[in-house]
Amino acid sequence: MTVSKAVKSMEGVNEAVVVMATDYNKELLKNVDLSNEEVESCTPSDLVIALRAETAVQLEAARTKVDELLNRRNTGGQDYDPPTLDSALSYMPDANMVLISVPGMYAAAEAEKALNAGRHVMVFSDNVSLEDEIRLKKIAQEKGLLMMGPDCGTAIINGVPLAFANKVPRGKIGIVGASGTGSQEISSIIGRLGGGVSQLIGTGGRDLKAEVGGIMMAMGLEALLADEATDVVVLVSKPPAGEVMDKILKLAQDSRKKVLVHFIGADLELARGKGFETASTLEETAYKAYEIAYGPAPQDTEEKELSLKAREEAAKLMPRQKYIRGLYSGGSLCDEAMVLMKRVLGKVYSATPILPEEKLPSKDISKEHTIIDMGDDEFTRGRPHPMIDFTARQERLLKEARDPETAVVLMDVVLGYGANIDPAGELAPYIVKAKEIAAKRGDYLPVVISLCGTFDDPQDYDAQKEKLENSGAIVASTNARAVKTCLEIISKGR
Secondary structure: OHHHHHHHOOOOEEEEEEEEOOHHHHHHHHHOOOOOHHHHOOOOOOEEEEEEEOOHHHHHHHHHHHHHHHOOOOOOOOOOOOOOHHHHHHHOOOOOEEEEOOOHHHHHHHHHHHHHOOOEEEEOOOOOOHHHHHHHHHHHHHHOOOEEOOOOOEEEEOOEEEEOEOOOOOOOEEEEEEOHHHHHHHHHHHHHHOOOEEEEEEOOOOOOOOOOOOHHHHHHHHHHHOOOOOOEEEEEEOOOOHHHHHHHHHHHOOOOOEEEEEEOOOOOHHHHHOOOEEOOOHHHHHHHHHHHHHOOOOOOOHHHHHHHHHHHHHOOOOOOOOEEEEEEOOHHHHHHHHHHHHHHHOOOEEOOOOOHHHEOOOOOOOOOOEEEEOOOHHHHOOOOOOOOOOHHHHHHHHHHHOOOOEEEEEEEEEOOEOOOOOHHHHHHHHHHHHHHHHHHOOOOOOEEEEEEOOOOOOOOHHHHHHHHHHOOOEEEOOHHHHHHHHHHHHHHOO
């Protein structure tokens, strides 16, 4: 991906794809019209270099650049890129955790090797079968090891951010999350308020399904309840299976520590009935956890400012502009947006809907109010994750701008390690272009951004916010506030 991006940025290069010839990647090459019989005959162990340039000279320059990047070797320093798990463990024999990010078809085998070598595992890879996940987690449970994932996007272990995670100070609040961007949202808000996180243990999004049984959430919860550095434990997930929720709550019921529960979109009456503190949004979860651990949270005026901006934006809409279109990179943030919008609007369409009858006929075509998770497996097969590569969301933003019924576009921008180093720089020109597309037909297009991150993240939170606002976007510091702003825009625009 890094090679592809570097070469594609060269003058005169229209397309550059450097990938292994997996089925997913061959489909990607078809989609950008870079496939032929030779590509189709390749096996997953073959490397495909596919280039398109305006001139023969520029094409040759691109080929030379690919060769240079692929053949670059370390000539000094201490960095070492081991080719296999065994060589990595030989190079770092004291390492007690392995992070696995390989194509899903290979991830389970590598995870099993790591577990059998006595290491904790975090599997970032998606497209791993449910059967493999259950088998691996049972192996880990027997060995007393963490098996975070598959499709585990976020963790902070002993202060070290792993995969997509933010720079959050060490503190009193522990998080166990079957929700990657949900965990990022909570931990980032806590960090911006001045609090800190002891551990953030990811489980993978399917951990609380009945088939898996919450194996990792139970292990993570037990670890944090026994951790002297943790005063408050936050559990965050999409709605768990009923029997799994009951199992998890029973584990925490007799603890002297405060346990705060937020299962996005779930009925939390069971948790409240057992005496647990609950929250209705990721923002509220973060604020409650902070206040339990540290006392009253600092107050701000952002919500009033956003409401005023919403009124101003709404006054510019045409009567035909009626619908919210949400383009998310984070699955949990997407789910929260759908939950909050459904409470007001009733029906919200998606490729991954809350109700089956609200599933989009085509994931690529919005219908009425639509919120889509472009980080879902259906969108990421053969492509980089949209927190890294903004190409798919850039294209979809312009597509929504061409629809005269679009009233407002809602997007998340997630900062932190693992994410694009300048997401605002990638997105801002397309926000400007989307607004221009709407303006050419006499419409005005509001764009609202939920900005997730901390002031210590490598992208510079304040600089990212400024770039987005300079492009004409409204920027909210939490997802709940961004959704509320969109709802105010369409309600005041009617």
